[in-house]
Amino acid sequence: MEQVNQTKTLSRADLRLLRKEEEIFWLVSKECPAVCSESISCLEECMTSIRLMSAADNVVETARVAGADLESEASNASGLESRLVSFQSPDGALRGSFRVEGCQVVDADISLKFPKWNKGSAFKTTLGSFTLNQVLNSSISVHTALGQLRRLAATCEQHHLTAAALSQHVSQICSEVTQSLRFAMRHLLTPPCDKLFPHAEPSLNLAFQPTLPVDMIVEFTVENKDIIISAYQLAVLTQAPTKPPLRQAVKGSPVGLTFQVVLHGVPHLVEVVDFAQVACPCQYETAVARIYNSIQLCCELTEKIRVLT
Numbered sequence: 001m002e003q004v005n006q007t008k009t010l011s012r013a014d015l016r017l018l019r020k021e022e023e024i025f026w027l028v029s030k031e032c033p034a035v036c037s038e039s040i041s042c043l044e045e046c047m048t049s050i051r052l053m054s055a056a057d058n059v060v061e062t063a064r065v066a067g068a069d070l071e072s073e074a075s076n077a078s079g080l081e082s083r084l085v086s087f088q089s090p091d092g093a094l095r096g097s098f099r100v101e102g103c104q105v106v107d108a109d110i111s112l113k114f115p116k117w118n119k120g121s122a123f124k125t126t127l128g129s130f131t132l133n134q135v136l137n138s139s140i141s142v143h144t145a146l147g148q149l150r151r152l153a154a155t156c157e158q159h160h161l162t163a164a165a166l167s168q169h170v171s172q173i174c175s176e177v178t179q180s181l182r183f184a185m186r187h188l189l190t191p192p193c194d195k196l197f198p199h200a201e202p203s204l205n206l207a208f209q210p211t212l213p214v215d216m217i218v219e220f221t222v223e224n225k226d227i228i229i230s231a232y233q234l235a236v237l238t239q240a241p242t243k244p245p246l247r248q249a250v251k252g253s254p255v256g257l258t259f260q261v262v263l264h265g266v267p268h269l270v271e272v273v274d275f276a277q278v279a280c281p282c283q284y285e286t287a288v289a290r291i292y293n294s295i296q297l298c299c300e301l302t303e304k305i306r307v308l309t
Contacts, residue, residue: 024308025166027308028156028170032156035301039297043290045290047143049290084099085100085282088278089276093231094229094276105220106130107126108126110125111124112124112276114276115274116233117213117215117233123213125208125209125210125212137187138187138287141184152170152174177298181291181294188291189222189225190223191222191228215235216231216232218230223279225281225284226279226282226284227279228278228280229278230276234270253275254275255272258270
C-alpha cells in the first residue's frame, strides 16, 4: 500500500514538473519574443529621438526653467533636425544660444559678464561643436542593449535547451539588458560625479574661439533630461586655502569653494568667486521614457520566469 501511494505521489510531482516546463517553454517561445520586439521598438525610437531631437518643424516655444528665459526654435534642414536654444541666466551673467544635433552642441554663441571680472565688461566667444559625452555614452549603452535583446530573441528559438537552462539563459540576458539601460538612463539624468569639480573637460575651454581666459570655465552637462550650462569665474590663490580643496561635485552654488586646475600646463589652486548657471530643456524626456519602458518589460519577464522556476 505504501509503495502504491509513493508511486502516485511521484506521478503527481512529475506531472507538476512537466506542466512547469511547458509553461516555461510557452513563456520563452511566445512572450519573450514579444517583449524583445516591443523593447527593440522602444529603444530604436529612443535612438531616433536622441539623434533627431524629435522637434517639430518651424515651432517656436518659450519656457521658464530655473529662472531662465528660453526660446527654442526647430528646423529641419537636409533631413537632420537641430534646435536653436536661446538662454539667459537670471542675473544676466550668462547668455547666448546654441543648437543641438544629436549628441553635439553646435554653433554656440556665449556671452559672459561677471561684475568682478575685467571691470564688469562682457567676454564673448563661440563654440563650433562639442560632444556631450553623457548623451554619447547613453547612446552607446542603448546600442549595447539592442544587441543584447537581439541575442535574447535568438535564444528563444533554441528549443534543444532544457527548460531550466533556457530560463537561466533568458534571465541572465535580461539582467544584462536592464543593466545597460540603467546606465543609459543614468547618463541622461545625472552629471558625472566621479570627476573633480567642476565637470568641465580641459579640451572644452580650448575649443572656444576666442579661447576662454584662464580664470573662466564654461561647461555643458546633462541633468534631469536638461542641458545645464555653467560658468565659473576663478581667482588663483597665492596662499593655501583655509579649507581643503574640493574633490567632488557639489550641489548648490560653488562660490567660495577651492579646487585644483591646470592653467597653461601648470597646476594651480583656485577659488570660485562668481558663478552662473542655466538649464535648457532639450527634449530628452522621450528617450528616458522609452528606456524606462524597456527596463520594465525586461524586469516583468524576469519576474515571471523566477516565479515558474
